Structure formats: structure tokens, C-alpha cells
Amino acid sequence: MKWQGRRGSRNIEDRRRMSGGTAGIGGVGLLVILAIGYFAGIDVTPILDEVTGTQGGGEVTEADDRAAQFVSVTLADTEEVWAGIFDRQVDGAYAPPTLVLYKGVTRSACGGASGATGPFYCPGDRKIYLDTAFFTTMERQLGAGGDFAAAYVVAHEVAHSVQDQLGILGEANRVRAQVSAAQSNEISVRIELQADCFSGIWARQAEAQFGSLERGDIAEAMNAAKQIGDDTLQRNAGRVPMPHTFTHGTSEQRQRWFATGYETGDLNACDTFATDRL
Template sequence: MKWRNRRASNNVEDRRASGGGRPTKKLGGISVLLITLGAMYFGVDPKIILGLLDNSATQSPSTQQSSYQPSAEQQQLAEFVSVVLADTEDTWHMLFQQQGMRYQEPKLVLFSNSVRSACGHAEAAMGPFYCPGDQKVYIDLGFYQQLKTQHNAPGDFAQAYVIAHEVGHHVQTLLGISGEVHKAQQGLPPAQANQLSVKLELQADCFAGLWAHHTEKAKSILEQGDIAEALNAASAIGDDRLQKQAQTS
């Protein structure tokens, strides 16, 4: 993917050198499982319930100021992410303007190990995520190593797809799609509610495809093998696949 010497976004918030407050009260594993199953039974997104519970926990600000110094590779990844985010901004500003609407740019938060968001406390193991509560995308850049080694989905375009997918969730929030889906899930059996969640994830993939199409058309960013990288990443770590696995496990 051709990304160097292009505009970088000003909407990157780097929290890698600071610790995110951690909850001092933890729920036991069984309690978390019961709450999650109960939420699914009533058609409520378990992430919302767990986020609310986490927000209610007593917080202790981190007393450990990290001496984190990004490696050259990590710093290059941060620059790469900011360029990809800028590309999504250009694409969605154009598409929203074509529909007579105004696009509101999300922030992208870089963190290390754990982070606080409006959706609660998150660990790096959760992978990249979008929080509609603060309209921010969160990513620990260490995820890209997992993408390569654990999920067998290497390549810079695969990495870019991850960002574009999460920005796709932001677009769904702005358009009211996410809210409508969550409303429709209320009272549905878990299987049907999960089907709607899978469709929401697939639409975020589609929106990532719109980013790729329009960015390539405007800036000629693609190199040989890039599309295969993105498709491989979508197949390997797409949220719809993970949700399907959770439903059948």
C-alpha cells in the first residue's frame, strides 16, 4: 500500500505513555458469564451492560507513569495509522457531502495494554474497537503483530482495513444505523439478535470497502496483493466471524 508522503490526520490521540485507570473492584468470572448470558437472552448487547458495570466500579488513577518509548517500528505504525485515518476522513467527507450531510470526524486513540473509554475499561486483548459513547476508535498497535502471527493476516493493507472497519462503525453511529439495530434487538431471541449484530459488522466491512474504492480512485494507493490482504483480514478477524464462533461455541 502506498501511504508515505501523504496527509496525516490531526485526530490521533496518543495515550501510549500513560496508564488508563483500572477498576479496583472486579466481578468474578461466573458473574460476568451470567450477566453476559442474561443480556443476550433479553436482546441487549452484552458490551453495553459490561461497560456500564465497569464504569460504576471505583477507579484508581494509574500511579505508574509509563516510561514507554516507541520503537522505530511502532512509531512508523503510528504514522501509518494517522495517514489511513486521514484517508477515511477524505472519503467520508465527500460521501456525506454528496448526500447533503456533514461528516463528523472521529478521534483515534493509540494505547498500550489497557485504556479507559466512555464504554468502560478495555484491555489490549479485546483488539481494536469503536466506542459510540465518545465517538472514538481505540487500538493498541501491538494488535498488528497478532494480526500477522496469530491470525495469519499480514500486510499493511490488512492493517489499514482494521482502521477503516472501525471507522465504519462510526459512520453507522452518525447515520443512526447502530441505534436502530440495537433498538430492533430488544426482546429478540439471542440467535436473532446476534444475526442483526453480524449484519452490522458486515456493513462496517462494506463501508471499509467504500474507503478503499474511493481512496484508490483519488490517490492510487493499491499495490499488488493489497485486496487479497484485506479480504484475508476480514475473513480471519472480522467481528461477524468472531460472533458466529461465539454463537456456536
């Protein structure tokens, strides 16, 4: 992905020198705790605090700074792309979210944020939260390396902001609060797969507008979608996949919906709530 030397976003809130660290967790231990938060959709910051203690002012490395610059450029790309999509396909203007960069632990209107919870969009304050160390976790522990794999993650969280602005996320979460856990998980899967599809739309338009994609970039995104599928994550954590606990979709589903967005560029093609075949 061609990103160096390009415009960055102004919608970045940098808390990396204000938040705590998570030193002392081994690679396998971090993956297990990450899986707990990912599968259950819970704040596992207290678990990290108990295991490692919270350190104030974690060291910001050169790799962290490079990741921050990359995120800023990618976020700027999403802002331009979605502004154009809203002009063409939506009756209304696009309002870009703020992205909070942090190191270790921070707080959001949705609760605690940590490297173990992974990147997420919080509807309560309409901000995206991302620990710059997560990209290292993706590459080394989840097998999803590459610049465009990281861009896919940013685009996926921005897609949740798009869902929020379109009224989709609020309605889906309202229904989730009124149904059983299994039904809530099913709705969550539809939310996440639609965000994957929206990410594919972004990738298609970024390629057309900026010429920023390089050979192999889409393959990186597809591999990332595969590696963070619920079934793959559960197998890699030593568990038998249990579909009723899935909250994000299988590897095959995540890849297919990303591809749908990339191939069509059409928001209507991403209606995961109106199909019986996820």
C-alpha cells in the same frame, strides 16, 4: 500501500505513554483471551489484569511509532473519502471521529480497552480505540499481515462511526437491547458486515483519489476478512464453529460484503439489514 510521507490526521489522541502494558502473556494465551473478548463482546481487561498485572507507561517501540504514523495517514484518507461520499450520497456533512492510540490498557466511555478486546468504535464518546500492538497480533497470530490489512481494520472501525452518523448503529443497538441473545448476535452480524461493505467503498475511493493501493493490497484485505471471520477464529481457537454465537460473520460473508462495497462504491448496496442472504 503507498502511505509514507503523506498527510496525517489531526484527529488522533495519543495515550500510548499513559496506558498500561500486558507483558507476560504468551502468544497462545493472548490469542485465547482475544478470542474470549471477540466472541463474547465483553471487556476482558480484568482478565488481563489478573493474569499479568497492569504496568504503567508501557514502552513505546519503533514499531509502535511506525504503526501510529500509518494509522494517522490512513485515518486522514478516510476523512477525505467519507467527506466526499457524504457530499454525493448523504444529505449532511461528515463528522470524522477521533482515534485513540494506546499501549496495553486504557478506558473508554464503553468500558475498558485492551489489546485483547481488539480495535473498536465506542458510540458513547464517538471515538475509535486501537492498541498499536494489535497489528503485530494480526500478522503473527491471526495470519493477516500487510499494510492494507491494517488499513482495512482502521477503515472498518471508521465505518462504525459512519453507521452511527447515519442513525443505523443507534437503532440497531436499541433493538439488540430488547431481544434474545441469539437475535442480538444476528443483528450484530449485520452491523459488522455492513461495516465491511463500507470499508470496501472506502478502499475503492481511496484507490481512485490517492492512487495509494498497490498490487496485492485488496488480496491483503480479503485475507484479513477471512482470518477474522467468526468461523475461522473459532476453529483456530480449537472450537467447533457455533453460528448462533457469531457476532461478526463468517469468513465468506466478510469477504463477500467487503467485495460488494469495493465493486459498487454505493452505500445502498451495503444494506445488510434488508437482505435475507448475508
